[in-house]
Amino acid sequence: MAQMRGVGAPGKSSYSLLAAAMITCAAALALLPAAASAVTTSCGAQLPDGAGGYRTCTFGDDFKGTSLNAANWTPLTTATTGFSVAGECYVDDRSHVSVGSGYLTLTATRSSLPQTCMPWYSTPYRNGMVTSRDQFAQTYGRFEIRAKVPVGTGLQPAFWMWPRDMAYGDRSGEIDVAEWYGVYPDLVVPTLHMHDALGLDQTKTTYDCHISAVDKGFHTYAVEWKPISFTFLYDGEPCLTVSNWDPGAPLTAPQPFDQPFFMILQQALGWFPNAVAPSTPFPARFVIDYVRAWQ
Numbered sequence: 001m002a003q004m005r006g007v008g009a010p011g012k013s014s015y016s017l018l019a020a021a022m023i024t025c026a027a028a029l030a031l032l033p034a035a036a037s038a039v040t041t042s043c044g045a046q047l048p049d050g051a052g053g054y055r056t057c058t059f060g061d062d063f064k065g066t067s068l069n070a071a072n073w074t075p076l077t078t079a080t081t082g083f084s085v086a087g088e089c090y091v092d093d094r095s096h097v098s099v100g101s102g103y104l105t106l107t108a109t110r111s112s113l114p115q116t117c118m119p120w121y122s123t124p125y126r127n128g129m130v131t132s133r134d135q136f137a138q139t140y141g142r143f144e145i146r147a148k149v150p151v152g153t154g155l156q157p158a159f160w161m162w163p164r165d166m167a168y169g170d171r172s173g174e175i176d177v178a179e180w181y182g183v184y185p186d187l188v189v190p191t192l193h194m195h196d197a198l199g200l201d202q203t204k205t206t207y208d209c210h211i212s213a214v215d216k217g218f219h220t221y222a223v224e225w226k227p228i229s230f231t232f233l234y235d236g237e238p239c240l241t242v243s244n245w246d247p248g249a250p251l252t253a254p255q256p257f258d259q260p261f262f263m264i265l266q267q268a269l270g271w272f273p274n275a276v277a278p279s280t281p282f283p284a285r286f287v288i289d290y291v292r293a294w295q
Contacts, residue, residue, distance in 0.1 A: 154276030155182030
């Protein structure tokens with residue numbers, strides 16, 4: 001989940017800091033019990049594979065019912081993982097992670113006074129976040145959501161993926177399928193992150209993907225992940241293709257993206273110039289209609 005710095009446009013990533021936080025987060029999640037039943041595999045209409053056949057649906061959640069499907073997702077909380085992006089506190093309650101009317105809603109709220117998140121940490125911000133880490137992870141395939149995204153300075157929802165096993169340590173990479181910076185209401189950012197041999201973030205991204213009125217209706221956001229390429233598609237239209245990347249010795253492509261990644265849906269807050277302001281619209285709701293994956 002890339003962050004923005006600088007004035008006027010997304011800039012240098014804080015991936016190294018987030019990598020360290022998410023390594024801690026992943027370790028904490030590993031202590032959680034695995035789901036007792038298999039993930040659901042309902043992907044709607046069949047998806048052609050381009051060779052006269054159809055892809056295999058490996059994950060599908062249309063968010064029916066009134067509660068989060070524990071076979072598919074685990075709510076991620078700051079209290080159990082220590083994870084926070086910009087001073088928010090991730091919690092597991094129906095005000096911030098809820099299912100109803102066929103949608104998953106991840107909500108960000110602001111209270112009038114700071115509230116205790118952990119014994120040493122208080123904040124007025126409460127947010128929702130879910131992960132499929134212990135339920136579903138996959139190497140290669142198509143991953144897609146249909147969602148409606150809030151806009152406004154300070155809001156930073158994201159659909160991203162993180163390596164389940166951290167096969168290459170802090171060089172294991174990150175896939176940001178779609179990230180939205182509320183200060184740029186029509187911008188959608190896809191990003192690949194990887195560390196080179198010197199520990200520097202090698203970012204593959206673009207700031208040329210635009211969708212108008214993301215908060216007024218639902219749009220689809222997907223990535224086609226193959227051993228030697230990634231194609232990011234919004235509303236079915238390719239926006240960014242990355243291929244033949246060089247992670248630096250001793251890794252070679254397709255490393256580090258040759259291992260299972262799990263999915264994360266998050267209603268985060270941002271940093272300057274997308275920092276929370278008095279005008280930030282709370283409550284802010286990231287509404288997801290479905291999440292699907294195919295092989």
